[in-house]
Amino acid sequence: MKKFLLATILGLVALLAGCSQLSEFSINESQINNYLANKVKYEHKVGISGFADADIQLANLKSEIGRSEPGKVALTGEATVKLDSLIGKADAKIELTLTARPIFDAKTGSIYLKELNISKYKVIPExxxxxxxxxxxxxxxxxxxxxxxxxxxxxxxxxxxxxxxxKKLAKGLEIKPGKLIIPLVD
Structure with a gap:
């Protein structure tokens, strides 16, 4: 009888665990980092024309989901900068931390970052x-x-x-430490 009761309890636990997989889909930091490394390329020229122009390339992006700030994603990365200003040309590296609110577009199955802000940066050389x-x-x-x-x-x-x-059943986006959860039911 004890074995039957134990088997029943284990079966129910397994069933409940399986149900959560049917009701949500999660994306972890590693998956985001892999996508960033393979699909996201930022190369841009910014600045004030004639005063200071900078060619910037962003690399080595890593995500941190909901850890430093609830409901936000932090991206760390490095920007290489080729600066051309009135005082001459120079190269620098910027270690950046960006924070933003992730938004899910159910129509395309895409996750975007809104309200992005450079929350911290360090310039090398100083x-x-x-x-x-x-x-x-x-x-x-x-x-x-x-x-x-x-x-x-x-x-x-x-x-x-x-x-x-x-992708077919997504109902929104929830941010939990270390992962983004896409609920599949209301």
Whole structure:
């Protein structure tokens, strides 16, 4: 009798665990990072024409979901900058932290970042900080526009049955530490 009761309880636990997989689809930081590395390329020229122009390439983007700020995604990365200003030409690297609110577009199965902000940055070499700080507002605006139109993840029906189902039945987006949850039922 005890074995039957134990088997029944284990069966119910397994059934309940399986039901959560049927009611939601999750995307973890590793999946977002892989998508960012393979599909997202930011190369842009920003600045004030004739005063300071900067060719910027963003690389090594890594995501942190809902950890540093609830309901937000943080992206860290490096920007290489080729600055051409009135005082001459120079190269620098900026270590950036971007924070934004993820938004899910159910029609396309895409996750975008809205309300993006450069929350922290460090310029290397440090003597370039003054010159780079002049272009940070333009870089912030450019990155905000970029991530409003460039998804950080797109559900792909070719990535298996679970992702295909999520693309068809998605009902929104929830942010939990380390993952984005796409509910499949109301």
């Amino acid at each position: 003597n370039m900080d003054t010159a780079i700080s002049a272009i940070i507002p333009y870089l912030n605006s450019s990155l905000e526009t970029f991530f409003e139109t460039q998804p950080v993840y797109v559900l792909d029906a070719n990535n298996g049955a679970a992702e295909a189902t999520a």
